[in-house]
Amino acid sequence: MKTLYLHIGTPKTATTAIQSFCWNNRELLAGKGYCYPMLDFTFQNVRKYRNGHFLVARLYTEDRQREYDKEEQIVAEGMEKILQCFQEYDNVILSDEGIWNRGLVDNTNCWKRLQDHLMNHGIAVKVIVYLRRQDDFLFSWWNQQVKEGMLPSSVMDWEAISEELPYIQLDYYNILEQIAGYVGKENITVRLFDREAFQGGSIQKDFLQALRLEDTEEYEVTDSIKNPSLTKNNLEIKRLLNTLPGLDKKRNDYFRRTITKLSVGGSKEDCKGMFSETEQHKFLETYKEGNTRLAEEYLGGRELFDYDYHSQGKWQFDNEEALRDIVTFFGTAMMQLMKDNEKLKEQLDVQGRHISNIRYKMKHPAKAVMQKLKKSDGQ
DSSP states (O other): OOEEEEEOOOTTSSHHHHHHHHHHTHHHHHHTTEEOOOOSOOOTTOOTTOTTGGGTOOOBOTTOOBOHHHHHHHHHHHHHHHHHHHTTOSEEEEEOTHHHHHTTOTTTOHHHHHHHHTGGGTOEEEEEEEEOOHHHHHHHHHHHHHHHOSSGGGGOOHHHHHHHOOSOOOOHHHHHHHHHHHHOGGGEEEEEOOTTTSGGGSHHHHHHHHTTOOOOTTSOOOOSOSSOOOOHHHHHHHHHHTTOTTOOHHHHHHHHHHHHHHHTTOOGGGGSBSSOHHHHHHHHHHHHHHHHHHHHHHSTTOOOOOOOOOSSSBOOTTSTTHHHHHHHHHHHHHHHHHHHHHHHHHHHHHHHHHHHHHHHHHHOHHHHHHHHHHHHHHO
8 A cells, every 4th residue: 555654753853863864865765665755845944854844834925924825735736746756656754843733733734634635545644753751842842942043932931831832732642632533543653752762772763663664784874963952051042132122034043053053062051950840740740641541552551751850950040050151152152253254354355455456457557558568478
């Protein structure tokens, strides 16, 4: 049977690593009957490897009006391209972490779209999803929102995020049950985002197992960090920068690049959690019943999460490392600006000399010709 393997995240579960792995090994996968297509769509702030994003993409006019007709047109075009892939391959792989949070929204519902375009035409849809404990997931998602900037959630602090939960889906069991209503529970593969639980010791090899493919040495696996998170101190620095009046894309991109580089390697403050032990237990209690049912029905009763408190207390921005991180960020940013200004000055000096030379030649054309002749004679 023709089968679409749809990887839907969740966000911040090494989705970039999986997508890069599939793209880098697309020829090898194709030889095994699996197509990882690269569609021609371009979406703002979406990496090209997220080939399933067309299913939930939101498009807006310049005055921020939703373009529903254009979205439906892109979905139709994307589905047609997927059907063309199925003419050559038995299996097609699509991946996009945005499907987890957006997939069931009424005005997006990609599951209904998949049902209409694929399932009703005899193509099976098998879903692969990676889950991490709800508080870890929420923090990682928020970390990404703040790092990206230019989003409503980019300026929200942890208290607001954990109370309001803006459009993020943490009731895993409820979401999976809704998806199962379209594709069938037997077609949903749940994996734990736990490095100690990965088949073969890596997310890439674990994903191959979810695709029912044998892990061999043929596959190219890169270990480089594709999407590093911000340290907790740098996260707060970036969140405050996101609130600056007049912040635009160019300046936000500059801040993001700088703060991300400074976060590689982590910080000793990261051993602290965003919740206190009491707050964590209260937060997770909301999801425990659903998590238990999920483990029983999708994982054969295997334990889903460890609920113990492993943090070394609650993180606060008034920690001893905060001032150093603030100075480091602004010092690094200023040094980069100074280097950029020096390069611009050098370019202006070269242009200035060139303009002066042109002016001299225009004012003294005879002398300019004689100088050129002398140079020619010297050669």
